[in-house]
Amino acid sequence: MENQKDHVSSHGLLWFGASVSIAEILTGTFIAPLGFAKGMAAVITGHLIGGVLIYLAGLLGARSGRGAMDTAKLSFGEKGAALFSMLNVLQLIGWTAIMIATGASAANLVSNGSGSFAFWSIATGMLILVWLMMGMKTLGKANVIVVGALFLMTVVISIEVFKGNPGSAAGGTMSFGAAVELSAAMPLSWLPLVADYTKGARKKRTVSFASAFTYTAGSIWMYAIGLGAAVFLGESDIAVIMAGAGFGMLGIYVVIASTVTTTFLDVFSAGESYSSVFRLPGRKFVAIAACILGTVLALSVDVFRFEGFLYLIGSVFAPMAAIMLTDHYILRKDSSGEAFNVMNLALWAAGFMVYRLFMSIDTILGSTLPVMALISLATIMMNGGIEYVKNASGKEQV
Numbered sequence: 001m002e003n004q005k006d007h008v009s010s011h012g013l014l015w016f017g018a019s020v021s022i023a024e025i026l027t028g029t030f031i032a033p034l035g036f037a038k039g040m041a042a043v044i045t046g047h048l049i050g051g052v053l054i055y056l057a058g059l060l061g062a063r064s065g066r067g068a069m070d071t072a073k074l075s076f077g078e079k080g081a082a083l084f085s086m087l088n089v090l091q092l093i094g095w096t097a098i099m100i101a102t103g104a105s106a107a108n109l110v111s112n113g114s115g116s117f118a119f120w121s122i123a124t125g126m127l128i129l130v131w132l133m134m135g136m137k138t139l140g141k142a143n144v145i146v147v148g149a150l151f152l153m154t155v156v157i158s159i160e161v162f163k164g165n166p167g168s169a170a171g172g173t174m175s176f177g178a179a180v181e182l183s184a185a186m187p188l189s190w191l192p193l194v195a196d197y198t199k200g201a202r203k204k205r206t207v208s209f210a211s212a213f214t215y216t217a218g219s220i221w222m223y224a225i226g227l228g229a230a231v232f233l234g235e236s237d238i239a240v241i242m243a244g245a246g247f248g249m250l251g252i253y254v255v256i257a258s259t260v261t262t263t264f265l266d267v268f269s270a271g272e273s274y275s276s277v278f279r280l281p282g283r284k285f286v287a288i289a290a291c292i293l294g295t296v297l298a299l300s301v302d303v304f305r306f307e308g309f310l311y312l313i314g315s316v317f318a319p320m321a322a323i324m325l326t327d328h329y330i331l332r333k334d335s336s337g338e339a340f341n342v343m344n345l346a347l348w349a350a351g352f353m354v355y356r357l358f359m360s361i362d363t364i365l366g367s368t369l370p371v372m373a374l375i376s377l378a379t380i381m382m383n384g385g386i387e388y389v390k391n392a393s394g395k396e397q398v
Contacts, residue, residue: 017261019218028226046183051216058208061195096294103259106239125295181366319351
């Protein structure tokens with residue numbers, strides 16, 4: 001029987017489920033100042049950048065047979081990769097809090113206040129734990145039903161949003177480049193996770209492409225719903241639209257199911273990232289702890305304006321990905337036998353600062369692509385310089 005990890009449809013459902021979330025729809029509303037046509041151009045541009053990166057990161061995991069943060073060891077060394085593993089665990093706990101909070105707030109509104117924000121937050125956290133306990137094999141079967149229903153409900157919501165009359169650009173200001181970056185940052189946040197799900201695939205290219213394509217297409221759709229709601233209906237809260245349309249229990253299902261299918265990947269990969277550095281207390285225990293901690297943060301911290309969080313993720317993981325992909329696809333290097341690759345860690349630190357600098361520079365392609373191109377070029381040049389020194393030293397000894 002074909003390995004479960006090679007079921008392309010399972011990967012497609014998994015990543016489409018990841019893309020359907022209130023947080024993605026909410027991010028789409030941030031782009032409304034550009035208007036619908038220009039905003040969608042920025043959304044598609046940013047997602048194409050992010051989608052290609054997801055494919056390359058997934059293929060790297062499939063080729064190496066390593067999980068996402070284990071692949072970081074190929075560029076930064078066994079101990080050097082620990083930095084990114086811990087940063088990834090922190091960002092995943094942050095995403096867990098954001099997803100639970102936005103989902104609970106929407107569910108509370110759609111249910112007309114039945115329960116409370118705290119009730120829906122705790123209920124969502126408990127459902128994520130149930131999803132986690134089911135395991136990947138059982139989850140593949142459950143996803144067929146859950147994601148299929150999500151797809152149908154999302155179609156209904158889309159019809160409700162786009163039956164409005166086109167309006168002008170919403171209030172506020174946003175440059176095209178900033179919108180591209182907001183669109184690229186969401187798929188970029190999944191970059192440190194995707195190899196956790198492609199690492200065992202035999203159909204390496206097909207599985208990696210299915211994962212990248214379904215997530216990218218689904219995420220573009222979610223952004224379009226948020227952008228359309230803000231521009232066509234003048235409403236930035238999709239829960240208000242669902243409540244006004246009388247979605248009732250169906251609306252609650254969409255909100256909760258989409259939150260669970262997305263956040264499950266966050267907590268699962270938190271366990272994977274932690275276990276790439278430490279053996280104890282075990283990946284499932286860490287995943288459970290990440291879910292509980294994320295739920296507590298959702299109840300106690302205001303996480304509803306998360307643009308800054310997206311940009312922080314970009315500044316950490318864009319230069320990391322540039323170095324890793326350059327090492328694997330261009331230089332064919334493997335530093336996993338080293339404790340630290342000091343040069344690559346220095347290049348990453350420089351990339352982090354360059355990204356933060358680019359945030360104040362309005363480029364038409366945002367920050368991710370220009371920064372990654374610069375860091376990739378620097379990685380090639382630095383490695384070329386090292387090889388030149390080694391060769392010259394060898395000639396002198398001869």
